[in-house]
Amino acid sequence: MTTFTNNLLAFGRLLRRSGFEVPVGNVLDLTEALTLVNLTVRDEVFHACRTVLVRRHDQLAAFEKIFDAFWRQHGNPFAAPATNTARDAQAAAASVPVASAAMHDGELRDGEQEGGGEPPASGLQIWSDAAALARKDFAEFTPLEVAEARAFIDRLAWIPGERRTRRWVRGRGPRVDLRRALSRSLRTGGDVLVIPTRRRRVRLRPLVLLCDVSGSMERYSRMLLHFAHRVGHLHGRLEVFLFSTTLTRVTRQLRIRRLDAAAAAVSEAVPDWSGGTRIGPALQQFHRRWSRRVLHEGPVVLLISDGWDRGDPGVLRDEVARLQRSCHRLIWLNPLIGTVDYAPLTRGLQAALPFVDDFLPARTLADFRELALHLSTVASAARPGRGRRGVRNQPDRQT
Amino acid sequence: VLSENLAAGGGVASISDLEQRLTERRYVADRGLAVSLFLALRLKRPLFLEGEAGVGKTSLASAVAEAIGADLIRLQCYEGLDVTHAVYEWDYARQLLELRILEATEGLERASARRELYSDAFLIKRPLLQAIDPARTRPAVLLIDEIDRADEEFEGYLLELLAEFQITIPELGTVRAKEPPLVILTSNRTREVHDALKRRCLYQWIEYPSFAKEVEIVRARVPQAAAQLARQVTALVQELRSVELYKVPGVSETLDWVAALATLDRRALDIQAVEETIGVVLKAKEDIDALRGERLASLLERAMAR
Numbered sequence: 001m002t003t004f005t006n007n008l009l010a011f012g013r014l015l016r017r018s019g020f021e022v023p024v025g026n027v028l029d030l031t032e033a034l035t036l037v038n039l040t041v042r043d044e045v046f047h048a049c050r051t052v053l054v055r056r057h058d059q060l061a062a063f064e065k066i067f068d069a070f071w072r073q074h075g076n077p078f079a080a081p082a083t084n085t086a087r088d089a090q091a092a093a094a095s096v097p098v099a100s101a102a103m104h105d106g107e108l109r110d111g112e113q114e115g116g117g118e119p120p121a122s123g124l125q126i127w128s129d130a131a132a133l134a135r136k137d138f139a140e141f142t143p144l145e146v147a148e149a150r151a152f153i154d155r156l157a158w159i160p161g162e163r164r165t166r167r168w169v170r171g172r173g174p175r176v177d178l179r180r181a182l183s184r185s186l187r188t189g190g191d192v193l194v195i196p197t198r199r200r201r202v203r204l205r206p207l208v209l210l211c212d213v214s215g216s217m218e219r220y221s222r223m224l225l226h227f228a229h230r231v232g233h234l235h236g237r238l239e240v241f242l243f244s245t246t247l248t249r250v251t252r253q254l255r256i257r258r259l260d261a262a263a264a265a266v267s268e269a270v271p272d273w274s275g276g277t278r279i280g281p282a283l284q285q286f287h288r289r290w291s292r293r294v295l296h297e298g299p300v301v302l303l304i305s306d307g308w309d310r311g312d313p314g315v316l317r318d319e320v321a322r323l324q325r326s327c328h329r330l331i332w333l334n335p336l337i338g339t340v341d342y343a344p345l346t347r348g349l350q351a352a353l354p355f356v357d358d359f360l361p362a363r364t365l366a367d368f369r370e371l372a373l374h375l376s377t378v379a380s381a382a383r384p385g386r387g388r389r390g391v392r393n394q395p396d397r398q399t
Numbered sequence: 400v401l402s403e404n405l406a407a408g409g410g411v412a413s414i415s416d417l418e419q420r421l422t423e424r425r426y427v428a429d430r431g432l433a434v435s436l437f438l439a440l441r442l443k444r445p446l447f448l449e450g451e452a453g454v455g456k457t458s459l460a461s462a463v464a465e466a467i468g469a470d471l472i473r474l475q476c477y478e479g480l481d482v483t484h485a486v487y488e489w490d491y492a493r494q495l496l497e498l499r500i501l502e503a504t505e506g507l508e509r510a511s512a513r514r515e516l517y518s519d520a521f522l523i524k525r526p527l528l529q530a531i532d533p534a535r536t537r538p539a540v541l542l543i544d545e546i547d548r549a550d551e552e553f554e555g556y557l558l559e560l561l562a563e564f565q566i567t568i569p570e571l572g573t574v575r576a577k578e579p580p581l582v583i584l585t586s587n588r589t590r591e592v593h594d595a596l597k598r599r600c601l602y603q604w605i606e607y608p609s610f611a612k613e614v615e616i617v618r619a620r621v622p623q624a625a626a627q628l629a630r631q632v633t634a635l636v637q638e639l640r641s642v643e644l645y646k647v648p649g650v651s652e653t654l655d656w657v658a659a660l661a662t663l664d665r666r667a668l669d670i671q672a673v674e675e676t677i678g679v680v681l682k683a684k685e686d687i688d689a690l691r692g693e694r695l696a697s698l699l700e701r702a703m704a705r
Contacts, residue, residue, distance in 0.1 A: 023598065033438050037414070044414065047434035055597040057449060057588070057604050166479030167550060178491040179483075183570075185498070186513060288645055292589050318685070 007077040008034075011070055015053065018066055026052055039079040042071060134366040138335065139219035146226060150259075152365050153230040156372035160235075160300040162202040163328070173199025205328060206237040206297050210286065212305035213270065214244040214277035220335045220363075221274075224304055227368065229254050229262055239294045242266070243282035244275040249290065277308055279348065280315035287322060298328040300375065304362060306336045307349035317351035324355045329378055333371070337361035411440055411467060425619040426455070426462035427612060435603040436463060445561050445582035447597055450605035453649020455616075456585040460542035469538040469581065474526040476549035485553065486566060488523045497521070517570035531564050531576035539580035546596075547586040554593050561599050610637055610705070613653060620654050624661035631668040632657045634702035636680060642690070642698070645683040652680045668703070670696055 008031060012022045030052045037044040046067055054063050070077060134152075141149065168175060180196040209228055213221040232238040232254050239251050253265035267273060295301075301323060309316055324330040332353075336342045338361045344353065353359060360374065361367045411417045417440075418433045428436070436459075439446040448456045464471035474485055482488075494516050501512055524532065530541040546554070560566060561582060565575040584600065586592055608616060610633060617629045636653045648656075656679045665672050673695060681687050690698070 021594075026598070029442065029444070032442060036438060036441050037434065043430055044434055047431040048438060050431065051435040051438060051601040051603055055447075055594065055602045060604060165550065166477070167481065167552065168479070179489060182489070182491055182494055182498075182516075186516070284643075288643060292587075296589055322685075 004078055005031075007074060011049075011077070014070060015063075015066060018062065020053065020059065020063070021055075022053060034078055040076065042076070045078060046071075134369070135364050137339075137363055138223035141223060146223065149223065149365055150226055150230055153227060153368060154234065156369060157376060158207070158231050158235045158372060160205045160207055160329075160375045161378065163205050163298050164200040165203050167201045168198040169201045171197070171199040173197050175199070203297075204235075204237060206239065206294070206299040207231070207235055208294055208299045208301045208327070209238060209240045210247075210283070210301065210303045210305075211240065211242050212244070212277060212279065213242045213273055214308075215274045216277065216306055216308045217304075217335070218274050224362075225263060225266065226259070229259055233257070239290075239299075241286060241290070242270050243279070243285075244270075244272045245278050245282070246272055247282045247285040247289075276310060277305070278311045279305055279307070279309045280311045280319050283319035283323060284315070287319065291326060295326045300329045300331065300378070301327040302331050302333055303356075304333045304335075306334055307332075307344060307346050307352075309346065309348035311348065313348040313351040316348040317355070320352040321355040324357065329357045330355070331358045331360060331371075331374075332356045333360055333362035333367075335361070335363045338363050338367070411437065413437075417466070420466035421462050422619070424462040424465045426459060427608075427616045427619055428459070429606075429608070429612065432459070432603055432605065435601050439583075439601050440467070440581060442601070443579050443581075445584055445600040447592075447600035447602045448583060448585045448605060449588055449602070451607065451647060451649060452587050453651035454605045454607060455650055456605060457542065457544055460540055460544075460583045460585075463581070463583070464540040467538065467540070467581070469540045470535075471540050471542060472526050472530045472580070473542045473544060475544050476546050476553070478548060478550050480549045480553050482556070484525055485556075486525050486527045487568060488525065489517070489570075490521045490523055494521050513570075519571075522568075522571070527560060528566060528574065530580045530582075531560075531566060531574060533575065533577045535577070538578060541580045541582045543582065543584045545587060546584050546592055547589045551593065554596055558596055558599070561596075607640060608650065610634065613637065613650060616650060617653060617657050621657045621661060624657045625666040627667050628660055628665060629657055630705075631702060632660065634705040635668065635673070635699055638698045638702045639680070639690075642694075644681070644686045646681070646686060648680045652682075656680045668699070670699055673699060 008027065012027045015022050030049060033048045033052050034045065037048045039045060046064075049067060050060070050063060054060060136145070138149075170177065170180075175198040177196040177198045181192055184194070184196065185192045209231075211221070211224050211228065213224075217224075228238070228240045228250075232240065232251075238254075239249070240254050242248050242250055248270045250266045250269055253269055254262050256262040256265055303320075303323070320330070334344070337344075337359070344350065344359070358374065358378075360371060362371065411420070414430075414433050414437045417437050418428060418430075421428050421433070435446055438444070448459065450456055460473070461471050463469075497516060498512070501515070526541070530539045543557070546557075563575075564579040565573055567573045584596075607613075613633045613636075614630055617624070617633055618626070621629065633653055636648050636656070640647055656676065659676050659679045660668070660672060663672070663676070674691070677687055677691070677695075681690065
């Protein structure tokens with residue numbers, strides 16, 4: 001083999017080891033691409049490699065580091081004969097933790113597909129066995145009880161309803177399927193006997209979980225993490241964000257199947273665990289960075305927080321109002337509801353509550369069961385004024 | 400001529416040649432983008448462009464179509480986009496009419512009726528079919544815009560098309576491109592596009608341009624504006640991008656803003672002009688409310704010092 005090929009393969013291996021997915025086909029493409037650029041100009045080689053091998057924006061920085069290291073070690077590896085073996089470059093690549101973490105994540109995610117979550121049976125049967133546990137405050141759970149609680153969450157059905165998409169498929173529905181009508185009419189000599197129709201396809205609504213992990217929520221955050229992990233595996237279309245003073249997306253971390261590994265990845269990702277609470281600014285961050293990506297399919301949003309917000313109540317109100325406008329249903333879960341003497345009196349909470357569709361407790365397993373039931377009932381009852389069906393079901397609104 | 404033209408990558412001799420041609424069409428591309436585009440032409444691979452809104456993903460397609468003397472065929476994606484809007488549709492009304500005529504004149508014979516009803520004459524060609532139509536006389540650039548808005552079903556369909564550059568119409572047969580078009584896909588990343596699709600493409604992330612580059616773009620695109628105005632507006636937009644906003648202004652906003660101010664006969668920027676036309680560049684009420692007044696004035700001051 002030539003030095004060129006050797007170096008090319010070494011570069012591919014190096015990238016794979018750093019967490020990039022490099023199919024053989026791509027290496028072949030790169031071979032061809034490199035014949036088309038000037039191999040003595042670093043810039044051209046770099047851009048050619050990058051456009052063929054990188055497929056995600058978050059890989060760009062890692063790729064540049066690896067390419068840099070490789071180029072430096074080999075002194076223009078694709079033009080001049082190589083002076084060093086690829087092994088030297090590996091040490092350099094070890095300093096790219098981002099990419100290797102991504103690989104770790106990816107591998108585990110592949111494994112999670114098989115086995116999956118069993119379709120949850122009704123949560124009601126085990127109800128009587130666990131009556132005591134069901135009403136116990138999460139904050140007082142022992143590790144054994146946490147495990148039982150996980151099994152309990154598994155048995156609930158997490159179905160936040162369906163959304164009619166804009167895709168039309170065959171089936172009983174309002175639209176005439178002209179194509180099928182015509183091809184059938186040919187069989188019957190030009191007459192249309194049955195009019196075939198089309199209907200809108202429905203998809204499971206996504207769930208978005210925004211979870212407060214500030215200091216005041218510390219006693220609950222462990223259980224809520226379990227909750228997010230289980231529901232994520234059962235539902236499949238769950239996005240999870242944790243916030244304290246800043247907001248972090250942990251959807252990828254929670255997809256890791258083993259709980260302890262997932263929890264480790266999450267705690268590594270969140271910079272300000274148990275810090276202060278600034279719900280308003282955290283939501284603002286959510287709107288700016290993430291809402292376009294996670295709110296466009298009309299999800300049900302669960303906001304879990306005790307509402308102890310030290311920020312400006314006006315900001316909190318505006319952000320919650322914006323959140324409600326951009327999702328199908330906004331449910332605020334509060335672990336303090338149900339504790340003795342609790343009333344939602346903080347100024348921020350007072351300001352935000354008018355924009356929340358449901359304000360529910362989340363302190364015990366009984367609350368989770370209620371939540372699961374609630375989700376399956378809100379599925380059919382859309383917010384008033386949303387879509388034709390909602391209007392049709394309420395004749396008094398049509399005047 | 401057609402096959403020679405595309406076989407040689409639209410007659411583009413080198414990366415610099417391509418850059419030159421794009422500049423002539425008033426599109427300022429950075430080196431990475433030029434390399435990707437050049438390779439896409441030569442390797443006949445689709446080019447997948449990602450980047451924030453308004454960095455020139457869509458306008459690249461029209462510039463490159465002009466630069467290589469090709470037709471631009473554009474498909475705007477949306478949720479529920481299906482074969483009848485993306486690929487082809489039969490003209491049912493005319494088919495039904497034809498069926499009645501056939502019946503009335505010569506009596507209906509099943510085999511021949513089928514042949515006549517499902518012929519080219521009744522086929523409405525949508526963008527994807529147009530792009531691979533073997534009857535084309537000019538090369539094509541196929542722009543599949545905002546693929547992230549389409550749903551997964553459409554992505555799956557596209558995967559098949561981009562692999563073979565052929566489309567099977569059950570009633571008619573298989574249509575295959577004589578010369579595959581240059582395909583450019585864009586995405587605003589409102590969702591992650593499936594990896595299998597990306598794997599078939601060359602990938603390019605378009606950044607917001609640097610100050611100097613953006614001034615260059617503004618000068619090329621809005622030549623009627625004063626040089627000073629172009630520099631000042633660009634500097635202010637660059638400042639705005641460093642502030643936390645709901646909707647970050649893109650290059651297209653810079654261009655609109657410069658054009659708007661030039662239309663108002665402004666030759667330089669001042670706070671009054673900014674306040675009057677802020678809606679051209681900031682498009683969320685919250686952003687305007689947050690910046691109006693002192694913050695905007697201090698941003699302007701920093702921009703003017705540049």
